[in-house]
Amino acid sequence: MVGKKFAVLLCADDSDYVKKMYGGYFGVFVRMLAEEGETWDLYRVARGEFPVDHEIETYDGFVISGSSKDAHGNDVWICMLLNLLKKLDSMKKKVLGICFGHQILSRALGGKSGRAKTGWDIGIRTVQLSSSSKMLLSLKMPALLSIYEIHRDEVWELPPKAELIAWSDKTGVEMFKYGDHMMGIQGHPEYTKDILLNLIDRLVKLDCITDSQAEELKAKVEAREPDREALKRLCISFLKGGL
Numbered sequence: 525m526v527g528k529k530f531a532v533l534l535c536a537d538d539s540d541y542v543k544k545m546y547g548g549y550f551g552v553f554v555r556m557l558a559e560e561g562e563t564w565d566l567y568r569v570a571r572g573e574f575p576v577d578h579e580i581e582t583y584d585g586f587v588i589s590g591s592s593k594d595a596h597g598n599d600v601w602i603c604m605l606l607n608l609l610k611k612l613d614s615m616k617k618k619v620l621g622i623c624f625g626h627q628i629l630s631r632a633l634g635g636k637s638g639r640a641k642t643g644w645d646i647g648i649r650t651v652q653l654s655s656s657s658k659m660l661l662s663l664k665m666p667a668l669l670s671i672y673e674i675h676r677d678e679v680w681e682l683p684p685k686a687e688l689i690a691w692s693d694k695t696g697v698e699m700f701k702y703g704d705h706m707m708g709i710q711g712h713p714e715y716t717k718d719i720l721l722n723l724i725d726r727l728v729k730l731d732c733i734t735d736s737q738a739e740e741l742k743a744k745v746e747a748r749e750p751d752r753e754a755l756k757r758l759c760i761s762f763l764k765g766g767l
Contacts, residue, residue, distance in 0.1 A: 527561035528584040528764060533569045533605065535591035535624050541551050541722045549714075550590055556714045556756055557587065557763065564566045569605050580611070585763045587619035588625025590712065593636050594677060595627030604633045612706075617704045620763050623675055626700075626708030633683035633702055640678040642694060644733070646724065647741050648748050649673045649711060651698040659701060665760055669751045671698075671711035672720050675726075678710065713755035722744055 538548035546552045547661035550566045560562050560615035565583075567573045570591065575583070593599060597658075612619050621629035627637040650670050653660050668698070682688060689707075690699035701707045712720075724741050727733045733741070 527563060529563040529565070529582055530557070530587065530763070531565045531567055531575060531583050533586055533588045533608075533625070535568050535570050535589050535593065535605070535628075537570065539722070539726065542719060543716070544599070552716075552719070553587055553589070553712050556710045559610075559760075559761060559764075564754045569608075570601055572601055572604070573625060574604060580615070580617070581618065585620070586612060588619065588621040588629060590623035590625065591673075595624050595631055596677070598721065601633055613702075616703070616705045618703075618763050619758060620707075621708040622714065623710060623712060624677075626710050627677055627679055628683075629702075629706060629708045630686070630697070630700065633686065633706065634721065635679055635683040636681040637677055637679045640676055643767050644676045645673045646727070646733070647673065647720075647744050648750055649692050649694060649698075650709070651690045651692045653699075654687075654689045657687065657701070660689060660758075663758060665754060665758060666751070669754055670748060671709075671713060671750050671755060672717075672745075673711045673714040674715075675710065675719065676699065676725055679708070705721065712749075713752070713759055715750075716717075717749075719744060720723070 532550050532553050542549055543765045554564050567575055631637055648670055650668050653667055655664055678695050682700055684730050686700045686702045692698050697711055721742055724738050728735055728738045
């Protein structure tokens with residue numbers, strides 16, 4: 525039996541650090557999600573690389589990465605990505621959106637996103653999971669999950685018919701599910717601690733945060749661990765199972 529086939533739609537350029545340590549963000553996702561016998565492909569959509577129709581049909585699922593761009597923007601590639609996601613929805617293809625991917629997925633389905641009212645969320649966040657979600661109940665997920673976050677945009681309004689499945693004291697839409705084939709996660713289940721610490725350093729160099737803010741954030745990141753295994757199980761079960 526032929527193994528399943530997946531693609532990462534990469535919406536960011538790889539940092540030098542992530543290229544060196546993980547082979548780029550594609551490598552980070554493959555490390556978390558790939559299992560033996562599967563095929564994983566990469567499309568650098570932020571550079572205009574998109575799967576064509578006959579390729580789309582061959583995939584069992586897609587993962588949309590984070591990005592430094594705004595999901596509410598109208599760059600050419602973002603508009604092309606919106607069209608692709610609408611097509612994937614009509615084909616009922618499995619799609620998992622992470623951070624920017626979560627926001628652009630919501631937009632493609634009729635939701636709204638924009639700048640977070642409360643500013644940047646950087647570090648580790650505890651999110652509350654819905655007790656009424658059949659998917660979460662079937663996976664026996666805990667009521668609370670810790671996840672790495674680094675974003676200044678958020679989903680303002682869910683798409684019609686979307687199900688809110690997680691929220692936090694900072695962000696109203698931490699996770700949502702749309703039908704049985706699409707799911708968005710605002711945080712970064714794929715990140716390791718060193719990736720997040722490196723990104724905090726990059727935000728200092730870009731003057732997004734101060735040195736003192738960075739030191740405080742790093743101390744909090746060092747003090748706690750995300751629920752990596754539970755998040756991995758959630759992502760894999762959604763993308764590859766019947767959830």
